[in-house]
Amino acid sequence: MLFAVFLPVLLAIFIPYLSKWKEKIHTGYFVLLAPLAVFIYFIPNVGNDFTPIIQSYSWIPSLNIALDFYLDGLSLLFVLLISGIGTLVTLYSIFYLHTSERLGQFYVYLLLFMTAMFGVVLSDNVFVLYGFWELTSISSFLLIGYWNFKERSRYGALKSMLITVFGGLSMLGGFILLTSITETTSIQEMILQTDIILSSEYFGLILALILLGAFTKSAQFPFHIWLPDAMEAPTPVSAYLHSATMVKAGIFLVARFTPIFSGNEWFFVIVSGIGIITLIWGGSYMAIRQTDLKGILAFSTISQLGMIMAMLGFGTKLAIFAAVFHILNHATFKGSLFMIAGIVDHETGTRDIRKLGGLVTLMPISATLAFFATFSMAGLPLPFLNGFYSKEMFFDASLELQHHSMWISQVLSQAIPYLAVFGSIFTFVYSMYLVFGTFMGEKKLDQLPVKPHEAPIGLLLSPIILVIGVIVIGLFPNIVNSSFLAHTAEAIYGEPFDKKIQYWHGWITPLYMSLVVVGGGAVLALFRRNWSSIYSFLPGKLSFNKVYDFLVDQSEKTSAKITNSYMNGSIGRYMALILVAILGCTFTVMIITDGFAWDTTNLAPITIQEVLIAIAMAIAAVSTIFTRNKIGAILILASSGMGLHYYLLSTVHLT
Structure with missing residues (x-):
């Protein structure tokens, strides 16, 4: 596994030389080999007889840090998503990015990000995981800011890095406390000491710090504000980072530590509560008011991530399986939708949905793919759409919540089914708004910069494969269930999952909930223009963007004042400050270690x-x-x- 993890970054070393021939052969063809090779390497592990594998390579033994790579059902799912979607995104980028672009830089950043993600999902050592975690923040900063001549790209890149690095440092604090309590750096060994961790006086702080890292990375409320601004990245980056990889890293972290934290009721309150808030906020409030295709998809991603996070917070056997199932489903339909949004932008010259419409006759293949993917995201109850299965499981799991002792847990348990339906109704609305606003209705060719036409097969190939995945998983869900989804759920929950996925369960409550979502969502979608004016009475900036901008601005001003106060050109002042700092640190250490208590009995006499x-x-x-x-x-x-x-x-x- 060591070679598989570092294969992308090893290939990145040669990209500057390979990119010199980009006029003859696109650099992406070389890059394509890395994720494809990793996918082929790990795919034989899929099957009913899969057993976890651990490989260890000594690194810093004095600090108990080793390159421990652990492959179980959870890490296998993510490795296959990272490598599989990475292969399709690289293929898509070959036809999306012109050779006049800085392809060498782009693919070096992309390969660096792949290695970082492989390291995150395979690392068993918490400090190695943290190192790869921060590498994802740095590489995503470079990818989001790839078009650095745009101010919005630079702003989005910096915003994503500041927020996710802040969460990463918090997570590191949680890891340090965990290590001090358990005297191990291995996650699997920590799981064996769950009782010790739960009974520790530092458990609340550990839970808060690690969840802070997960929430910032997976764009959970109120840290979701970085994701929409990250849409300034090229579409291949958006399709990769925001469907299957970076935003799922926080989901992975929560899933990995669920065996430890799920025994505490505050884990349910915080994770499921934040998840439901994120689902509703991203769906009902923000997604529907967007006019940019990628903006709609960004907030829909936030909403879907909130749904997955909420299911992990539920902690039940069914909820865990529904969460991992939706992780896979979301990667297929959302990855294809990002690519289709890029195709629309590529072929029409705009992503403004107000200028689009009627493209179904001009771009029939793209429209067909968009309908399948969007209907799956909406949870339309059709047997060939994978999104319906996990959405119905979400409803079913929301009805199982009980046996909580804290009053806040009891209130939340009773409210979650209603909130789940409410948020899902607006998920249906923005899904219909996205696909019908783009491909149906009246043509507005006079408002488009270029005359639209169907995309070349090179651009269509990747979303076609993903949509085929949507349909195949929908028609044969138990194939992926028995081959690796059941192993994934078992890795999180700790018990085998042997329930079969079925389309028809009879007239049960989750089905009625789905019908309410479809019926209510259809009515709201049909009459959207009649009620969407309500947004004019709500503040357009009702988010934490202003808080973020204020904090960054004040930090810059304060740091400038502090710097100017001592950086005045006086060498004497510089030396004085250095000496004061040295003496201050020395005296502090001596006071803490009782260094002033000298024992002079064994010293030579002073003359x-x-x-x-x-x-x-x-x-x-x-x-x-x-x-x-x-x-x-x-x-x-x-x-x-x-x-x-x-x-x-x-x-x-x-x-």
């Missing part, structure tokens, strides 16, 4: 001669400061040095 020499040296050193004559200062300082020389070489000390 009067040594005392006089020490006083003379001190007087000489102080006199040097006040002497204006440089020659005199040198001579006085030399006398201090002679005193030290005499002291060290005296016969008393030589003996």
Whole structure:
């Protein structure tokens, strides 16, 4: 597994040389080999007889840090998504990015990101995981800011990095506390000490710090604000980072630590509560008011991530399976939708849905793919749409919540089924708004920069494969269930999952909930223009963007004031500050370690001669400061040095 993890970054070393031939052969064809090779390497592990694998490589034994790679059902699912979607995204980018672009830089960043994601999902050592985690933040910063000549790209890249790195540092604090409690850096060994962790006085702090890292990475409320601005990245980046990889890293982290945290009721309250809020906020409030195709998809991603996070918070056997099933389903339909949005932009010159419409006759293949993917995202109850299965499981799991002792847990348990339906109704609305607003209705060719036409097969191939995945999983869900989804759920929940996925369960409550979603969503979608004016009464910036901008602005101003206060060109001041800092640190350490409690019993006796020499040296050193004559200062300082020389070489000390 070591070679598989680092294969992309090893290939990245040669990309600057390979990109020199980009006029003859697109650099992406070379890059395509890395994720494809990793996918082929791991695919044999799919099957009923899969057992976890661990490989360890010594790295820093003094700190108990090793490159421990652990492959179980959870990491296998993510590795296949990262490599599989990575292969399709790279193929898509070959036809999306022109050779005039800085292809060498783009693919180096992409390969670096692949290695980082492989490391995150395979690492068993918490500190190695943290290192790869921050590498995803850095590489995604480079990818989002790839078009750095655009101010919005630079803003979005910096925003994503600041928020996710802040969460990463918080997560590191949680890891340090976990390590100090369990005396191990292995996640699997920590799971074996769950009782010790849950009973620790630091458990609440550990839970908060690690969840903070997960929420920032997976764009959960209120840290979701970085994801819409990250849409300034090229479409291949959006399709990769925001459907199957970076935004799922936080989901992975919560899933990996669920065996430890799920035994605490606050885990349910925080994770499911934040997840439901994110689902509703991303769906009902923000997604529907967007006019940019990628903006709609960005907020829909936030909404879907909230749904997955909520199911992990439920912690039941069915909810865990529904969560991992929806992780797979979301990667298929959302990855294809991002690619189709890029195709529409590529072929029409705009992503503004107000200028689009009627493209179904001009781009029939793209429209067909969009309908399948969007209907799956909406949870339309059709047997060939994979999204319906996991959405119905979500409803079913929301009805199982009970046996909570805290009043806030009881209230949340009763409210979640209603909130799930409410959020899903608006998921249906923005899904219909997206696909019908783009491909149906009246043509507006006079508002388009270029005359639209169907995309070439190279651009269509990747979304076609993903939509085929949507349909195949919908028609044969138990194939993926028995082959690796059941193993994924078992890795999280700890018990085998042997329930079969069925389309028809009879007239049960989850089906009625789905029908309410479809019926209510259809009515709201049909009359959207009649009620969407309500948004004009709501603040358009009702988000935490203003808080973020204020904090960044104040940080810059404060740091500038502090810097200007001491960076005034005076070398004397610089030296004084350095000495004060050194002395301050030294005295602090001595106070903490009781360093002033000297034991003089074993020291050699101090003679009067040594005392006089020490006083003379001190007087000489102080006199040097006040002497204006440089020659005199040198001579006085030399006398201090002679005193030290005499002291060290005296016969008393030589003996």
